[in-house]
Amino acid sequence: MSVAQTVAEILKRQEVKATFFLSNEKTFRGDFALDDSWKAYWQARAKEGQHFGSHTYDHTYFVKDGPKGEVFVKAQFGPKAGMTMLYNEAMMCKEIRKVDLRFEELTGQPLQKIWRAPGGKTSPNLIRMGDMCGYQHFGWAPTGFLGDELNSDKYPNSVLLEKASREIKDGDITMAHLGIWSRKDPWAPAVLEQLIINLKDRGFCFGVLPKIHKNSPNQSK
Numbered sequence: 001m002s003v004a005q006t007v008a009e010i011l012k013r014q015e016v017k018a019t020f021f022l023s024n025e026k027t028f029r030g031d032f033a034l035d036d037s038w039k040a041y042w043q044a045r046a047k048e049g050q051h052f053g054s055h056t057y058d059h060t061y062f063v064k065d066g067p068k069g070e071v072f073v074k075a076q077f078g079p080k081a082g083m084t085m086l087y088n089e090a091m092m093c094k095e096i097r098k099v100d101l102r103f104e105e106l107t108g109q110p111l112q113k114i115w116r117a118p119g120g121k122t123s124p125n126l127i128r129m130g131d132m133c134g135y136q137h138f139g140w141a142p143t144g145f146l147g148d149e150l151n152s153d154k155y156p157n158s159v160l161l162e163k164a165s166r167e168i169k170d171g172d173i174t175m176a177h178l179g180i181w182s183r184k185d186p187w188a189p190a191v192l193e194q195l196i197i198n199l200k201d202r203g204f205c206f207g208v209l210p211k212i213h214k215n216s217p218n219q220s221k
Contacts, residue, residue, distance in 0.1 A: 002179030093133035148187035
């Protein structure tokens with residue numbers, strides 16, 4: 001969440017709506033992204049008409065499929081952080097839906113019925129679990145990975161900006177974060193606004209999920 005306010009200001013200035021996939025991750029303040037301390041931030045984004053989906057409550061990574069239709073997962077946060085656990089459909093549904101319930105507590109409105117698996121790690125079985133729970137999974141296009149998780153010495157912001165500005169295609173879903181602990185030079189303050197401007201110059205407009213354009217890429221990753 002270290003660049004969350006910067007992202008919000010850029011989106012507002014450029015009149016662009018985005019889809020935020022939420023997880024209760026630790027923030028630079030030492031609190032968590034779905035704590036009451038972030039209530040005003042999420043209320044403001046909701047008022048702007050942004051869209052919101054689940055990123056699993058504890059940022060829970062898919063590890064592999066289980067032997068009987070379950071999935072092995074590993075949470076990054078929460079009381080079981082770092083433990084590999086076997087989740088059935090009901091348990092996975094609870095992990096996805098918990099974000100929805102918490103977001104409605106914070107803002108008075110539910111999420112869109114969409115989710116994104118942490119790290120983009122999925123299997124057909126995991127996607128099926130989300131579908132059965134009522135949440136459609138959205139990945140991102142290969143060229144839509146904007147690189148803000150990469151090492152900033154090897155992948156400086158200027159290179160990432162040029163690559164995305166050149167390679168993003170019509171219908172691509174792009175993906176970036178509201179802050180990355182491991183990147184020395186933050187991506188969003190240097191890249192986001194100029195990337196939006198460059199894409200507008202190429203004739204692009206911007207949409208929110210779950211709207212799917214006719215030429216959208218395969219959503220599962």
